[in-house]
Amino acid sequence: MSNTVSKQQLGSLTTLMNKIVDYAGIFPPGNLPLKQAITNYRNYLEGNDVWMLRSFVLPIAKLSELEKYMDLFSTDKKLKLSLVVSKSDSAEDFDGVCQVDTNKAKKFLDEYVDKVSVESLEIPLPQVNITKNMIKNVSHLAERFNTQAFCEMSKPLSDDWIEQMKGAMERINDFNRKNPKSKIGYKLRTGGIKAHLFPSTEQVAYTLTESVERGIPIKFTAGLHHPVRMYRDEVDTKMHGFLNVFMGYIFQASYKWNVEEVKEILKDEDERNFQFSNRELKWKNFKVSINEIKMIRTSLLNSFGSCSFDDPREDLRDLNMMK
Template identity: 25%
Template sequence: MNPLFTALFDDAALFPPASMGLPEALAAHRARRDSALAPLLGPFVCPVSRLGEVTGVRVAVVLPTADTPVPHHPSIVAVEAPEAVPGPVTTYSELPCAEIDAIRLAALRAAGLRLKLRTGGVRAEMFPSEDVLARALWNAVRGGIAFKLTAGLHDPIRHRDPVTGFEHHGFLNVLLATARALQGYDIQRTLADQDGERVAAGVAGIDEVLAKAVRHHFISFGTCSVTEPVDGLLRYRLLPEDPR
């Protein structure tokens, strides 16, 4: 499998818009872990309030505030919180895209924290524009910060949702933009590009060395649907075979 896609999809089925029940979401996650989809999967994303109900899977736990205590749980592999503080496991600090600058990123790097960026939600204003996201990603890459994204990235390519009218970023656009930021190129046009074949061709052209550098920064993104992004990779012929 292309290393660009290994463990790229954090399973956030408990969160909107899917909002699955925990038993159903956990069963589906376990089934994927036992299937050919396993190499694509990151951890199961779970709010701290439901952590006690989760067993037998790797968990990224989401805290409502930075000072919410993290209970002891053997399966926790990552913690996500607004303005997070360093902890004993990999920790992501969620910051607004518009507030990402060199000073804040230097503080994260000094604390050993990773960055979490929100790229969508249930209201139009929760979707950062191409220029705002481009600045955030550029600063993160050039500042040596690892990051994950969350919300609004089910589709591989930038598009306008025909039902809501929201402008969604594409995860292939973000992968390609990260690669181009590493190469020193402007990335706003890459994030705005809605030509799926062109974006997919750019991603397919990323060599093994650059792919490793891309994923050193762009760790994963949370998605309430694993099926949709996999469908997208298959649509653009970026997986050697259907893993479902």
């Protein structure tokens, strides 16, 4: 089957990629000024590829800087935000940071209630053992903003990272089981501006597997600029592909793959193995239906943050996967 997209082939691709990109233009390596990034986002809302766009990623600390640009938005063209909570150094600091950021955000959102919505919260946890009280604070934040919250474990990618990640997932899962109306998710950083910031395929595979097995929603940030895994000179390492990661998650959820099987799709650098049709998507001889994709994307598999909205689209077109 050819990878070239026809009208019939758009089905599984659009289902997989629907609202998949959180535009993070002000973050590295893009580092755009806020004026340029927010103008880009507003222009994307008018483009043909708006179906791929989810939200604008912004630290809560920068919310007040948005005021001068709010005339760009309206009730019909809302600014959809994924808000990033400020970092903290300890469990005690975390409590205070959450409260300060909540007050800042509520003030801004109340003023522009007709022009702004919050799609998600991204919450970096301090580099300490995650406590029940920290997860409870995350839940309170999500309730205040009536949105999904995603915890990011900020520990370095050391030898014990997988065990630390499992511990964080266990804490989240315990809370979610006892509070089924307040689903807390997990955020995985899949790269950065230097090679040592990229998790291994094993670390990513374990994270996907833990998320699926525990039913914990997940989103990603950094490093997923390109569809298929490849070596990139600018970071002197191989970057994870967003098709590898998202399709790896979907196949794991559908086929109950083990970690080694998930690693195989994460390592795949041959774009010909990733195929789309009107009814299903395929990786090699494995297939998943549109209905399964939609169910997994809706319930568990959220989005990925990217400082570029152009790179993912242009690469898909270069591979003849999208018109």
